[in-house]
Structures are given as C-alpha cells and as structure tokens.
Amino acid sequence: MTRAPLSPTPRSTPKRHGDRARSDRAELDAVLDEGLICHLGFVRDGAPVVLPTCYGRDGDTLFLHGSSGATSMMEGGKGVEVSVCVTLLDAIVYARSVFNHSANYRSVVVHGAARPLTTDVEKLHALEAITEHLAPGSWTHARQPDRKELAATAVLAIDLIEASLKVRTGPPGDDPEPGVWAGLLPVRQSFGVPESAPDADIDAPGHVVSRLA
Numbered sequence: 001m002t003r004a005p006l007s008p009t010p011r012s013t014p015k016r017h018g019d020r021a022r023s024d025r026a027e028l029d030a031v032l033d034e035g036l037i038c039h040l041g042f043v044r045d046g047a048p049v050v051l052p053t054c055y056g057r058d059g060d061t062l063f064l065h066g067s068s069g070a071t072s073m074m075e076g077g078k079g080v081e082v083s084v085c086v087t088l089l090d091a092i093v094y095a096r097s098v099f100n101h102s103a104n105y106r107s108v109v110v111h112g113a114a115r116p117l118t119t120d121v122e123k124l125h126a127l128e129a130i131t132e133h134l135a136p137g138s139w140t141h142a143r144q145p146d147r148k149e150l151a152a153t154a155v156l157a158i159d160l161i162e163a164s165l166k167v168r169t170g171p172p173g174d175d176p177e178p179g180v181w182a183g184l185l186p187v188r189q190s191f192g193v194p195e196s197a198p199d200a201d202i203d204a205p206g207h208v209v210s211r212l213a
C-alpha cells in the first residue's frame with residue numbers, strides 16, 4: 001500500500017531552517033519507533049499543559065494511555081486537539097560562539113484530534129502497541145489487562161496525518177576562532193543491566209536482557 005507523504009499544513013510546517021524539515025513517512029516512523037516517551041500537549045481549563053507519557057504506534061496511528069480517573073491527563077485530552085512531540089537528541093553542538101551552540105536531533109511533532117477508544121478490542125490492540133513499544137516481549141510474557149484494569153485505562157488514538165519531522169545533523173555552522181573548541185558531543189540512549197525486583201522468582205528473561213545488546 002502506498003503511504004501518503006506527510007501533509008504540509010500551515011501549522012505543521014517549520015518556518016525556520018526549512019532545510020531541516022523532512023517529509024518521508026519512513027523517517028518519521030523510525031523516529032517514533034526509536035523514541036521511548038513523548039510529550040503530550042493540550043489545553044486544560046483554558047491553559048496549555050505538556051505532559052510526558054508513553055506511547056505506541058501501529059501504522060499511521062499513535063496510541064497513548066492513562067488513567068480514566070477524573071484528574072488524569074486523559075480527561076483533558078479526550079476528544080480534543082492535541083500536539084504530541086517525540087525528540088531524539090543525537091549530539092550537543094559546541095560552536096565558537098555561544099550564539100551558534102545547538103543540538104543535533106531528530107524530532108517529530110504530531111497535530112490532531114485525540115480520539116478516545118471505546119471498545120475492549122480497540123483498547124487491547126492499542127495497549128499491546130504501547131506495551132510492545134516500551135517493553136517488547138512483555139505483552140505475551142506478562143499477564144494481560146483484566147476487565148477492571150481495562151476499565152481503569154483510558155486510551156487515545158491520534159492519526160499520523162498532520163505531522164512534521166525536523167532533523168539537524170552535522171558540525172557547528174560558525175567561523176573558526178583561534179583557541180575556541182568547536183565540535184559535537186554525541187548523546188546516546190542506552191539500557192543498563194536489568195535489576196530484578198526483590199520478589200522476582202526468575203532471572204530477567206531474554207526479551208529484557210537482549211535489549212542490552
């Protein structure tokens with residue numbers, strides 16, 4: 001199936017450094033799949049709020065979950081316009097001038113209406129995507145949600161139709177200055193050695209340990 005390119009609407013078009021904007025869906029997917037958390041922005045009680053949260057993706061749909069309780073972020077996010085951001089920081093860019101210090105990054109901003117999922121089938125599908133994104137292998141290793149847990153979980157779907165991807169790569173962009181260092185300090189996200197819960201009765205399984213590789 002041919003996938004539509006990212007839609008360049010006015011609000012999803014970066015104005016500064018347009019050369020850093022990308023329109024390839026595969027590149028967008030790669031950033032979403034490499035990121036572990038997102039930031040969800042929406043307007044609650046007339047004021048903007050941005051909250052960090054986990055997410056999952058299936059094709060061109062992004063899923064977020066949270067408590068269905070009245071005070072949760074999902075209460076504010078239900079059926080309203082949201083913006084979701086995923087950022088991968090690749091390097092700190094040291095320049096000769098502080099003005100030109102920067103960051104190398106790959107970042108995605110998604111705009112759209114958050115659609116609350118209502119059926120158990122839809123919610124389970126989304127929860128599997130979220131679980132497998134954060135902790136691949138856990139959907140089948142761990143116990144899946146029972147009816148009470150499912151009822152306590154609100155799940156939102158956001159279509160990846162109106163989204164932007166911006167990428168900065170390469171060295172600092174200023175002129176040489178004697179005696180002032182310029183360059184990149186790479187930033188890496190990596191996993192540490194698994195730490196078993198005090199009451200765990202088995203060692204960390206392969207789907208956890210393998211993430212160290």
Ligand SMILES: Cc1cc2nc3c(=O)[nH]c(=O)nc-3n(C[C@H](O)[C@H](O)[C@H](O)COP(=O)(O)OP(=O)(O)OC[C@H]3O[C@@H](n4cnc5c(N)ncnc54)[C@H](O)[C@@H]3O)c2cc1C
Pocket residue numbers: 010011012013014015016017087089103105106107108109110163164165166
């Ligand atoms: C780690 C990191 C650090 C940054 N530090 C700075 C900084 O210190 N100062 C600074 O001015 N900018 C910084 N940026 C870039 C910043 O995110 C904006 O791109 C920038 O402010 C210019 O926005 P704009 O005027 O082009 O877009 P705007 O007009 O503000 O936004 C229009 C639309 O463009 C899209 N868009 C804008 N920026 C991004 C993005 N980064 N990723 C994906 N889509 C985007 C969105 O859909 C947005 O709605 C940083 C980005 C990252 C990822």
